[in-house]
Amino acid sequence: MQAENRFRLTGVDCVRFAVEDIEAACRFAADWGLVPAISKDPALKVFTATDGSEVQVVKAAAGQPRCTPIGAPSGLAELTWGVADAAALQAIADELRKDRAAEFDAEGVLHSHDDLGIGLAFRVTRRRAVIYPVTRYNAPGQPGRLNARAPRYEAVRPHEISHIAIGVDDAGEAVKFYIERLDFIVSDRYANRGIFMRCAPVGNHHHVFFMNAKQPGTRFNHLAFKVRDIHEVIGGGQHLDALGWKTFAGPGRHLISSACFWYFVSPFGGSWEYAADEDMVGEDWETQDFDAVSHIFSEWTFGLEKSDGTLRGPISASKEQAL
Numbered sequence: 001m002q003a004e005n006r007f008r009l010t011g012v013d014c015v016r017f018a019v020e021d022i023e024a025a026c027r028f029a030a031d032w033g034l035v036p037a038i039s040k041d042p043a044l045k046v047f048t049a050t051d052g053s054e055v056q057v058v059k060a061a062a063g064q065p066r067c068t069p070i071g072a073p074s075g076l077a078e079l080t081w082g083v084a085d086a087a088a089l090q091a092i093a094d095e096l097r098k099d100r101a102a103e104f105d106a107e108g109v110l111h112s113h114d115d116l117g118i119g120l121a122f123r124v125t126r127r128r129a130v131i132y133p134v135t136r137y138n139a140p141g142q143p144g145r146l147n148a149r150a151p152r153y154e155a156v157r158p159h160e161i162s163h164i165a166i167g168v169d170d171a172g173e174a175v176k177f178y179i180e181r182l183d184f185i186v187s188d189r190y191a192n193r194g195i196f197m198r199c200a201p202v203g204n205h206h207h208v209f210f211m212n213a214k215q216p217g218t219r220f221n222h223l224a225f226k227v228r229d230i231h232e233v234i235g236g237g238q239h240l241d242a243l244g245w246k247t248f249a250g251p252g253r254h255l256i257s258s259a260c261f262w263y264f265v266s267p268f269g270g271s272w273e274y275a276a277d278e279d280m281v282g283e284d285w286e287t288q289d290f291d292a293v294s295h296i297f298s299e300w301t302f303g304l305e306k307s308d309g310t311l312r313g314p315i316s317a318s319k320e321q322a323l
């Protein structure tokens with residue numbers, strides 16, 4: 001395996017959502033901890049995470065390709081992948097143009113689509129490394145944080161977009177374009193149910209997860225943001241909960257990717273996920289095929305209801321009981 005993707009892909013640079021309720025979507029993004037950015041177009045709302053990962057929000061409008069969510073009234077309109085440099089961008093254009101349109105816009109962003117019709121874009125990454133004090137832990141007999149209190153977070157500040165999950169009819173078919181044309185790598189699989197892929201040999205466990213959906217069709221499932229540690233996952237989740245947003249699942253810890261998570265139902269047609277301490281992988285990572293059994297979703301999740309398939313967090317649930 002080569003050390004770098006042929007196209008020097010760096011990860012998800014931007015996710016563009018088209019939504020029915022743009023006011024609610026923007027409120028959710030701000031409550032989530034993203035920072036509003038300046039947009040030249042008043043109809044385009046832009047939010048950024050610490051490293052420059054970007055979310056764009058537009059009002060859903062049928063007939064306008066970049067304002068049309070795929071498969072649902074609100075959802076994913078375009079997924080932008082970052083690349084290292086302009087030469088890589090041109091190499092992707094040359095590859096895609098073998099069998100489909102791929103056009104540069106005035107800002108040098110390349111627009112195309114995958115085999116399912118998901119709008120794809122590629123740009124020289126606008127994400128940048130941001131250095132911050134990494135949380136240290138005291139383990140028995142091995143104190144890593146001497147004479148210092150543990151971090152507390154008054155406000156959540158997502159560091160970066162980690163990955164996106166997309167529901168499809170056939171995950172095995174959906175991934176072919178990415179593997180065969182863009183050299184994505186399978187990191188892990190749920191047998192016959194979902195495939196975790198990364199866009200570079202070294203880095204995130206997954207940047208995209210294609211999962212067989214309960215409903216037919218292709219649609220946005222969730223978007224994950226990395227936060228600094230589990231304390232920020234919990235703090236962020238409590239903050240969202242206090243503002244009235246509903247838990248989809250969590251807090252909990254995934255078995256696959258090891259991330260501590262908390263998902264919230266969002267106005268974007270799916271959920272958003274805070275995630276901390278996800279597996280980072282390299283060329284020696286061994287791909288596993290996991291049984292698609294119900295408990296594979298997590299090692300543990302507070303409030304997880306397994307009997308009827310609904311997932312509820314304990315804090316939202318207790319608040320409803322109190323009313």
Ligand SMILES: [Fe+2]
Pocket residue numbers: 163165222224273
């Ligand atoms: Fe996720």
